[in-house]
Amino acid sequence: MSFSLYIAKRYLFSKSSNNAINIMTLIAALGTIIASAALFIVLSGFAGLKDFSLRFSSLVDPDLKIVPAQGKSFEISQKQWSDLSAIEDISVCSKIIEERAILQSDNKRQIVTLKGVDSNYSAVTTIDSVILFGHWLEPETVQVVSGGGISNKLSFGILDTSTSLTLSVLKPGKGQITSVRSAFNSTKVFNVGIFDINETLNYEYVYADIGIVKQLLNYNENQLSGIEIKLSPNADEAQIKKHLQNIFEDQIHIKNRTQLNSALYKMLNTENVAVYLIFTLVIVIALFNVVGALIMMILDKKESLHTLFNLGATTKDIRRIFFLQGSLMTILGGIVGLIIGVAIIFLQKQFALVMIIPSEPYPVVLSWVNFVIVLITISTLGILASKLASQRITKRLVKSN
Secondary structure: OOHHHHHHHHHHHOOOOOHHHHHHHHHHHHHHHHHHHHHHHHHHHHHHHHHHHHHHHOOOOOOEEEEEOOOOOEEOOHHHHHHHHOOOOEEEEEEEEEEEEEEEEOOEEEEEEEEEEOOOHHHHOOHHHHEEEEOOOOOOOOEEEEEHHHHHHHOOOOOOOOOOEEEEEEOOOOOOOOOOHHHEEEEEEEEEEEEOOOHHHHOOEEEEEHHHHHHHHOOOOOEEOEEEEEEOOOOOHHHHHHHHHHHHHHHEEEEEHHHHOHHHHHHHHHHHHHHHHHHHHHHHHHHHHHHHHHHHHHHHOHHHHHHHHHOOOOHHHHHHHHHHHHHHHHHHHHHHHHHHHHHHHHHHHHHOOOEEEOOEEOOOOOOHHHHHHHHHHHHHHHHHHHHHHHOOOOHHHHHOO
């Protein structure tokens, strides 16, 4: 053990004859502990909220989605479909058609996103697990499944024979519209299910059989607006994308789940960085107490420093003593704070101490990444604060008595 480290540990764990300095040191240590615990808890809580938010979108988002490179649709040949289905790590594929439509219930209307799906869709996603009332639609029928928000706004339920539902889509083509009725393709539908995912999707989507949507849009048999894919466990996404690009060439773009929710991911990541910076500022403010405590300790130990200098210690050695003392204080305080933070997050996960709603505990994620981030942050800032305080020691200070 070096001379400077030995003296630094003695100064750190021994009481000063000046009670004010002992109180200041205690406040500095508690500030470091609380700040590091708070940063870890907030990062864990925000990571939980991020997973909580993405959990809903993952219910209806596939692992991969093929979309047209240009326009709203593309055509797929039988050979392309066979080659696509033959890729080893692709578990299930589903053909889809999406378009904006008008859903009319008696005299009420709402613009919705109409999504035509085939019989494989419920295997690609877990949409059938969020059906609140009724059941998932049957293939080759005029059945639809609507979001709870749409159902509430247009005042219709499931298996409601007293309410007439009509889907209308603007006819493709060019030229001036001569009459509203002739401008739309329409069909009567029958709602058999209501899903509940989140507020946005509940007011946005209506699911129907792909055959109905093809008829409304005048699409031919091979025309699609997308293909949604479920991958096998441990599948190589990059390799599969390469195979798909070879099959379709420049006809398509391929998006994974992150790319499908790019705006949501950017927002969540930006908020995460903002929260980290705000609480890092809190740590910086807390470390001013460490700087103050070290400076007071330097002034209190002035006589001892003069003795050490006369015994052969250099000014650099004495600076190193207080640098190590401050660094040890912040690092040990950070570790204690992290232990407290981990304990609180563990208790929340096990016993749901705080509820976000009466039936749902506040989501948290116990991550070693957050542990490392907090430890590096508190250590780096603590070392900088200790370096700043130790620079107060000059040759003139240690020589004077």
